[in-house]
Amino acid sequence: MSVSNKAIFVQKKMRWIITVFILLLVEVYAFQAFKTLFKLKWSLAIYVLITLLLIGFLMYSFNAPNPNGSFTGLRAYSIGLFLGVAAFKFATILILFGEDVFRIFEALFRKLFTPASFEIPSRRKFISTLAIGIGSLPFLGLLYGMYKGKYNYKVLTYELEFDDLPAAFDGYQITQISDLHCGSFDNRVKVNYGIDLINQQQSDAILFTGDLVNNTAAEMNDWKNDFAKLKAKDGVFSILGNHDYGDYYNWETDRKKVENLDELKSIQKEMGWKLLLDEAHEIKIANEKIAIVGVENWGKGGFKQKGDLDKATQSLSPSDFKILMSHDPSHWDAVSKNHPKKIQLTLSGHTHGMQFGIDIPGWFKWSPVQFRYPQWAGIYREAGKFINVNRGFGYLAYPGRLGIWPEITVIKLKRKVAA
Known part of the structure; x- marks a missing residue:
């Protein structure tokens, strides 16, 4: 030696x-x-x-x-x-x-x-x-x-004002969910209650911001019919989170890992979801439009950095109104907040709020995860741009939640009236 x-x-x-x-x-x-x-x-x-x-x-x-x-x-x-x-x-x-x-x-x-x-x-x-x-x-x-805490679903509502929101989209409503981690669920009745709660919001679009599973596409076998019930007028949109790539599973071969990801993508299509992989989808009302932009996972601290915001926004102009779906909130500070194409609203998840803390929306929130992520739960605003970090619908590792409850976010877009 x-x-x-x-x-x-x-x-x-x-x-x-x-x-x-x-x-x-x-x-x-x-x-x-x-x-x-x-x-x-x-x-x-x-x-x-x-x-x-x-x-x-x-x-x-x-x-x-x-x-x-x-x-x-x-x-x-x-x-x-x-x-x-x-x-x-x-x-x-x-x-x-x-x-x-x-x-x-x-x-x-x-x-x-x-x-x-x-x-x-x-x-x-x-x-x-x-x-x-x-x-x-x-x-x-x-x-x-x-x-009880892991299925104690909370609906959090926000109204956000923008100077450049197209007039036709004044009052447009989106529902965001994130971090399902379907392999962890163990109560179909409770989960379906949460799914019904999402649909009851009657939003124009539902946006899912990543981590459908813990590791494998097979986790969706028992749940894809349930989540296929999610419906919205303009559709259900989704992106991939760090867990969706299967990076934390011991695959027999690299090919099986690739096949697993392909299967997970196919399942989302089967459920009627529109998976955005570094691309944008335009929603039009009358002669005006907004863009739903989705990037693959991009995160600091050792997480996969695959998302390409330049590619996702290549067909859009800086004046277009954009809602970006990016799983990891660290992407906001590092890339999207100051992107030349101007991202008005970013939706993220990933942190789970650590599933533990003190959270009184609008008054006080604390969790140990805040020492790792500056934006970890709720709405943050900087330079006229917003990010919402969803606390997650599911759970991982610790099979519960205490103080940081599972979240369904409802955001109403409003056009700011000139003073």
């Missing part, structure tokens, strides 16, 4: 040692609250048994057959339980660590200012009870997200 290889080996070994040490420290801290509160003779055995059962379930789910190779079924629920328990433990140890700091300072104070010897006070049952109570909140919340 060369010197460089030895160094890499040592670094990897140290990372594992540090990771295991941190996990053990978390377990020890979390157990302290459990032991102090319940004072059971077999408390350690019960705690260890619960932890081992969870790890065993996680390992079994990831080794069980999963034909679509994604975080679905048992895998998804094991991830959800793991996240819930992890959130419980981390919230608990934060409280306990704070108490430990206080206990040490209390012992030092007594040692310095009283005759007492240095002795750290014992843990207080009240603090352990508080720690477990606070830790239970994210745990129960994540369980609720798996039980």
Whole structure:
């Protein structure tokens, strides 16, 4: 083994040692609250048994057959339980660590200012009870997200004004949906409720902004008849998202991967959807028009950058009113916002709002994903141009949503009246 290889080996070994040490420290801290509160003779055995059962379930789910190779079924629920328990433990140890700091300072104070010897006070049952109570909140919340939150569809409506909207399209309404991830769905009744909710908006056009599946076209076999029920006067338009290319699946051959993508495209045509692949579709009313522009996936941070906005808009002029469908919102800052052809409105998805956060539309929104994406949920405006980032209709990996609910966006276009 060369010197460089030895160094890499040592670094990897140290990372594992540090990771295991941190996990053990978390377990020890979390157990302290459990032991102090319940004072059971077999408390350690019960705690260890619960932890081992969870790890065993996680390992079994990831080794069980999963034909679509994604975080679905048992895998998804094991991830959800793991996240819930992890959130419980981390919230608990934060409280306990704070108490430990206080206990040490209390012992030092007594040692310095009283005759007492240095002795750290014992843990207080009240603090352990508080720690477990606070830790239970994210745990129960994540369980609720798996039980009900993932199908808690919300219709969010916006009215956007534009100086250059053709007069004939004043009041034109579009419905945007995104990130179906059909391979994750497990309740046909709930999903069809969401589909009916989309149709009830009676928009002039329905625009789907990518990630129809998690990995494979086969995921659509059980759902294509359901989503074929989506109807709008001017049609249903769609684009591809990063998951639709099958990049996260272990294909036997490159040919099978290509065939899978071709099948996914055919399924959208079969459902009556108009898939836009770096192209524009014009909608006309009287003698005026707007263009629905769709690009293939383009994203920063290691995601596929295939979309070609120049190609998609080559038949259009800067004065044409355009609605761009681009799956990844990072495309807006990097390309479309300052494109010479002028893109008045961009519709994206991709972020899911991380499926977790605090979201009071029009008032306050927060999610950890905002540290990764400047535009991550809702409407943003800059230089007279808009982007809407849809929070997603489906879910991925964590089989639920908490605070960031599945979204159906309704946007009414309005022509701005001159002052």
